Amino acid sequence: MSRYQPTYSQQGDGPLLLFLHGLGGNHDAFAHQFADLSKDYRCVAWNAPGYGSSAALPVLTFEQLSDCVASLVAALGQDPHAVIGHSFGGMVAQSWVAGGGECDKLVLAQTTARFGKPGSDWNREFLAARLQPLEQGLTPADFAPGLIRNLFCDPQRTAAMAMAEATMATLPAAVYRQVIECLVTFDGSAALAEITQPTLCMAAQHDATAPPKAVQWMAQRLPAAHYHCLPDAGHLAYVESPALFNAALREFLEHG
Numbered sequence: 001m002s003r004y005q006p007t008y009s010q011q012g013d014g015p016l017l018l019f020l021h022g023l024g025g026n027h028d029a030f031a032h033q034f035a036d037l038s039k040d041y042r043c044v045a046w047n048a049p050g051y052g053s054s055a056a057l058p059v060l061t062f063e064q065l066s067d068c069v070a071s072l073v074a075a076l077g078q079d080p081h082a083v084i085g086h087s088f089g090g091m092v093a094q095s096w097v098a099g100g101g102e103c104d105k106l107v108l109a110q111t112t113a114r115f116g117k118p119g120s121d122w123n124r125e126f127l128a129a130r131l132q133p134l135e136q137g138l139t140p141a142d143f144a145p146g147l148i149r150n151l152f153c154d155p156q157r158t159a160a161m162a163m164a165e166a167t168m169a170t171l172p173a174a175v176y177r178q179v180i181e182c183l184v185t186f187d188g189s190a191a192l193a194e195i196t197q198p199t200l201c202m203a204a205q206h207d208a209t210a211p212p213k214a215v216q217w218m219a220q221r222l223p224a225a226h227y228h229c230l231p232d233a234g235h236l237a238y239v240e241s242p243a244l245f246n247a248a249l250r251e252f253l254e255h256g
Contacts, residue, residue, distance in 0.1 A: 006072050007053045008046045012038030015081035017253075018073070018103075019045040020089030022110075022236075023179055024144065024168035026051045031163075032242035033084075033249070041081070041253075046072055048092070050175030060178040062186060066095040079103065082253055086238060087111050087210060088179065091186045098191035105256070106199040107249060110210045110235050113218040114187040123184045130180045140176050141169035153206040153234035160239045192221040199225040200252040202245070204233040226256055 009027040011034045021029045027045040034043045049068060050056035057064060069092060073080065082105040085093030090111025097106060116123045133143045144165045152161055199222050203215035212229050219227035228248050233241040 004049070004055070004057070004068050004071055005075060006046045006049065006068050008044050008072065009034075010042065010044045012041055012043050014041045016076065016078045017041045017043050018069075018076075018080040018083045019043065020069070020083065020085040020092050021045065021048065021051070022087030022089050023176075023183065024140070024148070024164065024171065025086065025089070026167055026170065028052075029086075029164075029167050030084075030238065033238060033246060036242075036246045037250070037253075042078070044072075044076060048089075048179075050172060050178060052170070056172070056175055056178070060182045062091065062095040062182065062188075063099075065092045065182075066099045066101070069093075069096040070099075070101060073101070081105065082107060084109065084249065085111060087235065088183055091115070091183070091188065094188040094191065094195065095186075097195050097197065098188060103197060105253065106195065106197045107202065107252065108199060108215075108218065109202040109245070110204055110207050110215070110237060111218075112210050112214045113189040113192055113221070115183050115185075118185050118187050127180060127184050131177060134173050134177055139173045140171040144168040148236070151209065151235040152240050153204070153232055154240065157240055160236075160242075164236055164239050189218075189221070192218065193223060196223050198252075198256060200248070200256060201225050201227045202237075202248060203227070203229040204235060204237040204241075205229055205231050206233065207235045207237070209235040226252065228252075 047054035080103040201219035203212035219225040
């Protein structure tokens with residue numbers, strides 16, 4: 001097991017819910033979920049390597065990220081009742097569970113079983129497009145507003161948008177580069193059959209980053225999955241439509 005210890009925030013007591021954020025998130029990203037679910041659960045949200053006060057790693061791979069999750073779970077002294085991974089965090093969650101991580105339930109929110117097709121022209125073009133702002137000397141704080149707007153369904157949800165922008169703005173440019181370069185290598189499709197925990201695959205109707213069809217494809221290949229699509233929401237559904245997100249999450253945790 002890795003000696004690396006990620007930092008995290010926690011709230012509440014009871015069965016452990018472990019939240020793994022996406023590319024533009026950190027331990028603050030799930031504030032709406034903490035406010036609701038910490039009444040009944042011990043909610044923990046990590047800072048992935050390089051995020052928040054977690055030290056960055058020289059190189060980032062999904063195997064390393066899985067080891068970091070295992071290290072955090074050991075430090076918490078409690079196996080998760082559920083792991084909730086959003087987007088990039090959902091890919092980390094898949095890697096951790098497929099590698100032997102133990103939890104009662106798994107939630108894969110607005111995420112997919114692979115990122116495009118690793119090594120393809122599409123992935124190379126995505127990588128070049130996402131790294132271009134960095135090559136121009138910009139930082140996540142500079143391009144967060146435009147990127148976040150594109151991840152929302154409703155542009156009128158300005159308070160939620162500002163919250164997501166503020167979170168992403170804290171991300172160092174070097175870490176953003178690391179995660180993007182790691183992201184395009186992900187392909188967990190062959191391991192789906194090994195993930196036997198009851199799993200909620202949660203899509204969002206207007207999510208172009210993790211389209212509902214891709215989330216449904218993943219759900220159909222998991223042995224014990226339930227597919228649910230949130231209406232009128234985009235990729236950051238947990239911030240944009242927290243009431244709907246939390247209701248679906250609670251339903252699965254308590255009855256799924």
